[in-house]
Amino acid sequence: MNNYFQLFGLTEQFSLDQAALMQTYRDLQKSVHPDHYANQGQQAQRLAVQKSAQINDAYQTLKSPLLRAQYMLLLVGVELKGEQQTLRDPMFLMQQMEWREELDDLKRSQDIDKLEAFSDAISAERAALNSNIASAFDAGEHRQDVQTWANEVRKLSFMDKLLTEIAQAEDALDY
Amino acid sequence: MALLQIAEPGQSAAPHQKKLAIGIDLGTTHSLVATVRSGQSETLLDSHGRAILPSVVGYQTEQVLTGYDALANSEQDPANTIVSVKRFMGRSLADVKARAQSFPYNFTTTDNGLVAFNTPRGKVNAIEVSAELLSQLKQRAQSALSGDIDGAVITVPAYFDDAQRQATKDAAELAGLNVLRLINEPTAAALAYGLDSGDEGVIVVYDLGGGTFDVSVLRLQKGIFEVLATGGDSVLGGDDFDQLLVADFIRGAGLTTAQLSSSDVRHLANVARQTKEQLSDAASVVAELMLSTGKYQIDVSRQHFESLIDSLVRKTLRASKRALKDAGINLDEILQVVMVGGSTRVPKVRADVAELFGKQPLTTIDPDQVVALGAAIQADVLVGNKSADDMLLLDVIPLSLGLETMGGLVEKVIPRNSTIPIAKAQEFTTFKDGQTAMMIHVLQGERELVDDCRSLARFTLTDIPPLAAGAAHIRVTFQVDADGLLSVSAMEKSTGVSASIDVKPSYGLSEDEITHMIKSSITHAEQDMGARMLAEQRVEADRVLEALIVALAADGDKLLSCSEREALEAGMLELKQIADGDDDKAIEQAIEQVNQLSEQFAARRMDLSIRTALAGHKVDEV
Numbered sequence: 001m002n003n004y005f006q007l008f009g010l011t012e013q014f015s016l017d018q019a020a021l022m023q024t025y026r027d028l029q030k031s032v033h034p035d036h037y038a039n040q041g042q043q044a045q046r047l048a049v050q051k052s053a054q055i056n057d058a059y060q061t062l063k064s065p066l067l068r069a070q071y072m073l074l075l076v077g078v079e080l081k082g083e084q085q086t087l088r089d090p091m092f093l094m095q096q097m098e099w100r101e102e103l104d105d106l107k108r109s110q111d112i113d114k115l116e117a118f119s120d121a122i123s124a125e126r127a128a129l130n131s132n133i134a135s136a137f138d139a140g141e142h143r144q145d146v147q148t149w150a151n152e153v154r155k156l157s158f159m160d161k162l163l164t165e166i167a168q169a170e171d172a173l174d175y
Numbered sequence: 176m177a178l179l180q181i182a183e184p185g186q187s188a189a190p191h192q193k194k195l196a197i198g199i200d201l202g203t204t205h206s207l208v209a210t211v212r213s214g215q216s217e218t219l220l221d222s223h224g225r226a227i228l229p230s231v232v233g234y235q236t237e238q239v240l241t242g243y244d245a246l247a248n249s250e251q252d253p254a255n256t257i258v259s260v261k262r263f264m265g266r267s268l269a270d271v272k273a274r275a276q277s278f279p280y281n282f283t284t285t286d287n288g289l290v291a292f293n294t295p296r297g298k299v300n301a302i303e304v305s306a307e308l309l310s311q312l313k314q315r316a317q318s319a320l321s322g323d324i325d326g327a328v329i330t331v332p333a334y335f336d337d338a339q340r341q342a343t344k345d346a347a348e349l350a351g352l353n354v355l356r357l358i359n360e361p362t363a364a365a366l367a368y369g370l371d372s373g374d375e376g377v378i379v380v381y382d383l384g385g386g387t388f389d390v391s392v393l394r395l396q397k398g399i400f401e402v403l404a405t406g407g408d409s410v411l412g413g414d415d416f417d418q419l420l421v422a423d424f425i426r427g428a429g430l431t432t433a434q435l436s437s438s439d440v441r442h443l444a445n446v447a448r449q450t451k452e453q454l455s456d457a458a459s460v461v462a463e464l465m466l467s468t469g470k471y472q473i474d475v476s477r478q479h480f481e482s483l484i485d486s487l488v489r490k491t492l493r494a495s496k497r498a499l500k501d502a503g504i505n506l507d508e509i510l511q512v513v514m515v516g517g518s519t520r521v522p523k524v525r526a527d528v529a530e531l532f533g534k535q536p537l538t539t540i541d542p543d544q545v546v547a548l549g550a551a552i553q554a555d556v557l558v559g560n561k562s563a564d565d566m567l568l569l570d571v572i573p574l575s576l577g578l579e580t581m582g583g584l585v586e587k588v589i590p591r592n593s594t595i596p597i598a599k600a601q602e603f604t605t606f607k608d609g610q611t612a613m614m615i616h617v618l619q620g621e622r623e624l625v626d627d628c629r630s631l632a633r634f635t636l637t638d639i640p641p642l643a644a645g646a647a648h649i650r651v652t653f654q655v656d657a658d659g660l661l662s663v664s665a666m667e668k669s670t671g672v673s674a675s676i677d678v679k680p681s682y683g684l685s686e687d688e689i690t691h692m693i694k695s696s697i698t699h700a701e702q703d704m705g706a707r708m709l710a711e712q713r714v715e716a717d718r719v720l721e722a723l724i725v726a727l728a729a730d731g732d733k734l735l736s737c738s739e740r741e742a743l744e745a746g747m748l749e750l751k752q753i754a755d756g757d758d759d760k761a762i763e764q765a766i767e768q769v770n771q772l773s774e775q776f777a778a779r780r781m782d783l784s785i786r787t788a789l790a791g792h793k794v795d796e797v
Contacts, residue, residue, distance in 0.1 A: 009789040026399055027791065030567055031784040034596060034657045038355050038557035039194075039326065040722035041715060043770040044777055049656050051781050053598040060593070171500070 003075060004058035012075070014068065014137035025059045065130050066160050069137065069153045076143050078150050080157070087154045099162060103169065112173050119166045126159040194325040196355065196558035197316045198363070198550025201305060201329055201343065203261040203386030203412060204517065206230050207544060208312040209551035210320060211560070216367065216548040219319040226544060228315075230385075231258045232307045234294035241311045253279035253441040255294045259414055260308075262386045263290045263301040264346075265338030265682050274410070276418055279437030289682060302346045309350035326355040328554040330546050332387040333359035334407035334573050336619050337631050337661050338682035344658065345683075351707065353714065355557040357658040360384070361391035362402055362570055363549030364515040367540055369395045370552060370566075376510030377403075379499070381528050381536065382546075383491060384516035386412040390495045392502040401569045403502035404592045406494040411487060413451070413518035419483045420447035420475070424464060428471040439466045454480050455520050481523045488524055492531050501592050512536040517543050569594050572655055576631075579616035583625045588653055591621065598654040602668075605649075609641040615651065617661070630681040634663055640670045705759070712762040716754040719766055720747055723773060726780060734779045746772040 005012045008024050030036075032055060034048040061067045070080045087093060099122065106115045133152055136142060142149040197219075200207045205227045209218045218226040225243070233245035233256040240248060240256075249256040257280065263271065267288045271278070281293040291300040309329075316324055329352075331343050340357055347354045361380035369378070375396050382389040389407040393400055421443045425432060435443070446462050453460045459476040499506070514536045518524060528536050540548065553568065555561050571592045577585040578601065588599050603613060613636040620628030639647050648668040655661050666672070723743070731740055750765040 007785075024789070026397075026567075027788040028785060029569060030399075030564065031788040032781055033567055033569075035356070035557055035567065037722075039559045039718055041719035041766075041770070043719075043774065044722060047777050047781055049596045049654065050598065051785075052657075053596040053654065056594045056597050057599075 004061055004071060007055065007058050008062060010062075012072070014065075014072065014134045016062065016068075018063070021059070021062060025055065028055050065133070066153070066156050069133055069156065072137055072142060073146070073150055073153060076146055078146055080150060080153060087151060087158070089151060089155075092155055096158060103162070103166060107169050107172075110173055112170065115166065115170055115173070119163070119170070122159060122163055122166065126156070126163065129156055129159065193560055194558045195316075195320050195322050196326050196328070196551070196554035196560065197312075197320075197324055198328045198547050198552070198554045199309065199312055199330065199347075199352075200360070200363075200547035200550060201261065201308065201331075201346075202230055202546075203259050203384055203414065204230055205385070205543070206308050206312060207547035208316050209544070209547040210316065211551050211555040216551045216555075218544050218547055219316055221315055228308065228311060230260065230308055231256060232260065232304045233257075234292075234296045234299065236295040239296065239307055241307050250438050250441050250445065253437045254281055255292075256441075257292060257299075257304050258444075259386055260301050260304040262410065262414070264305065265336065265340075265342040266290055266301070267682055277432060277440060279440055286688070287682075302342050302349060305343070305346035306349035309347055309352060313350055313352055325353065326554060326558045327352045328356050328358055328363075328550045328557065329354060330360045330363050330550045331357050331659075332382075332384070332407065332409055333361050333389040333391050333402075333405040333570075334387065334409045335659075336409070336574055336629055337576075337659070338629070339409065340659050341683050344660070354658075355554055357660075358550060358553055358568065359389070359391065359402070359405070359570055359573075359659075360387075360546045361389045361405070361515060362393070362400065362568060363547075363553065364513055364540075364545045365391070365393050365395070365400055365549070366552050366566075366568070367545045367549035368511070368513050368537065369393075369400060372511075374510060377502075377504055377508050378511045378513060379495070379509055379532065380513045380515055381491070381495065381519065382407075382515035383518040383524060384412050385518065386410065386414050388412060388491050388494065390491070390498045392498050392504055398566045399569065400567070402571045402594075403504065404498045405571055405573050406498035406501070407573070408490065408494060411490060412516075413448075413521075415487055416451055416480075416484050416518065416521070417444055417447040419487075420450055420462075420480065423475070423479075423483060424462060424471075424473055427473040428464060428466070428468075430466075430468060434468055436467050439468075442466065450475055451480065451521070455522055477522070484521070484523065488527050491524075492527060495528075495531060506533060509534070513545075514538045515542050515545055570657075570659070571595060572597065572659055574619045574629075575621055576653060576655070576661065577618050577620075577628065579618060579625050584623060585618050585620070585625055585628050589655065593655075595655050595659055596657050598652055600650050600652045603649045603651060604645050605639065605642065605647045606644055608644050610644070610647070611639045611641050612637045613639065613649065615663075617653070617663070631661065632663075632681055632683075634665075636665050638672065639667055640672055642669070709757060709759040709762075712759040712766070713754050716750055716762050716766055719769055720751060720754075723747060723769070726776070730776075730780055730783060734783065735776055739775070743769075743772045743776065 010016060029052065032048055032051040034045055034052055037044040037048040061071050073080055102118060106118055129152065133156060136149060198209045207218050207226055209216055220226055228242040229246045231242065231245040231249060233240035233248050233252060245256055249258060268282055268284045268290050271290055283291045283293050283298055285291050285300050289300055291298050313324060327347065329343060329347050331340055344354055344357060361382045364380050364382060365378060377392065377394050380391045387409050388411040389405065391405040392403045394403055424443055442465065446464060450460050450462045454477045459474060462473045462475055464471040464473065509532060512528065512532045512534060519542050525536060556566055572589060572595050573591060575587045575591040576589040577587040580586045588601055589597055615634040615636065617631045618625060618628040619631050622628055636649060639649060649665055650668050651663060651665045653661060653663055746769045750769050753761050753765045
């Protein structure tokens with residue numbers, strides 16, 4: 001059973017060339033997509049659908065920094081997706097509450113400029129966190145200190161969610 | 176070698192023999208069929224030289240009318256003349272009643288609540304009505320191409336949900352078509368335009384048809400048509416423009432809906448459509464109404480019409496903006512905007528779309544024909560006439576799929592705009608000791624509450640091994656195939672026992688009901704059920720054998736041991752002999768046997784093609 005990195009012929013590391021990833025994805029889909037097997041009987045169709053779906057899933061996972069980080073943790077035995085456990089980092093929890101309150105205030109004030117400034121600030125924080133994770137994962141630190149890096153990835157997940165909510169709030173003001 | 180005995184000259188089709196493949200646009204107001212001839216996609220005409228088949232079916236005691244014949248009779252017999260049947264596909268009677276529009280039909284329902292119509296020929300449902308249109312187009316294609324059709328691509332609105340797609344596929348099956356693929360209408364249009372122009376970049380397809388609105392954002396690059404996002408409304412189209420005019424006419428004539436007969440209602444809809452069409456060229460039109468209460472003349476200016484439809488057009492613009500956002504594309508990255516569907520002839524629609532995107536939309540290919548033309552191109556590839564290496568469609572699922580959880584909430588399993596095919600597994604556990612069954616409710620939609628999403632199906636998992644509460648882990652896999660259709664499988668993890676699934680589609684028909692429909696349609700299809708089953712099994716046997724012969728020639732030596740190859744070839748030979756006989760059940764079994772024998776081979780070939788793709792890629796990079 002190939003892992004997603006192997007499926008794409010990549011070494012297992014966090015930093016990867018997005019353009020090359022997309023090119024590999026397209027080449028792989030060209031070779032296994034069910035459209036190539038449309039007239040070859042139902043068994044071939046079934047197999048092609050499964051393979052093609054696997055490649056789609058692998059591509060989505062490898063493409064997204066958050067999903068990629070979660071997947072690399074899964075490969076060392078920590079499953080973060082759908083977990084119930086919350087973050088044990090009082091500092092970050094405080095920070096999280098402040099950000100949420102700020103978003104609520106901005107939603108109420110309907111100030112699109114401030115909302116955008118807030119969005120930029122969070123994006124910058126997220127980028128910094130992402131780059132920390134990238135260098136640590138590339139150096140293999142997530143294997144040695146699984147819990148610390150699982151926590152950092154939990155933070156990344158929270159920030160992605162927050163950014164989605166900010167975008168939704170901006171949308172709501174747009175119309 | 177056994178191989179030679181299987182491939183007798185002239186017996187199995189040579190790989191290069193051209194197959195007959197068609198693309199069908201099964202539209203709300205009209206339908207078309209197209210094919211690729213001498214490298215060019217073209218629509219096929221009826222005996223009067225017309226490309227369009229109005230999507231109208233009239234049920235009379237003696238006969239079933241379709242197209243122009245049915246349309247001509249629509250005002251005389253509105254109750255039995257079904258127009259815009261597409262709007263009823265995969266819908267319940269309750270759904271239809273929830274719409275403000277009044278219909279002249281004698282509605283009834285199928286056993287599980289789908290819309291059906293009482294007619295002089297008995298109860299017919301939307302799938303059967305659509306199958307009449309598809310049969311008509313199939314016959315047209317057979318006579319134009321002088322032969323049996325090997326396969327068809329049928330288009331559906333991108334925004335169609337699972338029930339609507341399944342209904343379309345069922346209709347095609349009922350019409351005796353081998354469905355190669357359901358493809359999305361905007362994607363088909365992009366294919367027709369993209370291959371025509373050879374452009375590369377991001378294009379937006381704005382598709383406003385008679386009954387549905389779709390918008391798709393695609394990236395075209397080196398023959399790959401990758402849909403980035405799609406959006407729309409499966410009940411918004413030119414028909415709704417007409418309905419607004421009808422309401423305006425009724426007000427203008429000082430009448431109320433209660434005073435109108437069903438012939439009046441149909442007449443008003445016909446006049447409204449003509450008025451709308453005339454207003455595309457004229458600044459104002461006098462609509463002449465001949466109703467049972469008298470004759471009326473109503474002045475309609477283009478400006479007035481535009482004010483009537485303004486909110487509907489704005490709705491399409493909002494959906495377009497959302498699709499762009501979902502795709503992560505800015506307005507300035509868009510290379511082209513393509514207009515599809517008859518309703519894009521309305522000047523206001525063109526102007527508003529041009530304003531939103533900041534560029535003039537393309538209309539060089541007839542917006543009524545472009546979808547069928549694109550579908551034919553894809554059919555030509557899928558049936559094997561054209562190499563699939565040159566072209567690939569990667570489409571997405573338009574609406575999220577989710578499951579009902581505690582408290583009537585929906586948990587998303589597959590988010591909208593995920594590239595298909597896609598499979599996601601979800602784990603469930605039992606909450607009682609010895610629990611052996613479990614109910615799962617699958618929904619489609621973006622909202623958080625079950626009541627706001629569309630129910631697709633309820634599954635009962637049975638045969639779960641009786642274990643302590645929480646000890647049984649059931650892994651349920653949701654798979655959406657390249658047609659955008661959902662299937663579900665389940666397995667208990669600790670014991671490896673696969674749990675049985677009993678599917679109850681909320682708005683669809685069961686296999687039995689479909690078989691029953693095929694049986695009861697025999698009366699006016701020329702062939703009988705047995706002959707049809709036999710023909711279908713023979714075609715599948717041919718397909719399997721032909722594909723294997725090609726595969727063995729290419730990779731047989733590399734991937735199979737001598738004994739594996741001998742066993743497979745023996746099975747193929749047996750299938751070939753049985754397929755010459757008349758027993759469809761025996762052919763089905765022989766196909767299954769060959770499938771088992773070739774399963775390893777097929778899997779190895781798939782892995783080989785992945786390795787080859789990767790190797791080729793690395794060479795490029797170095």
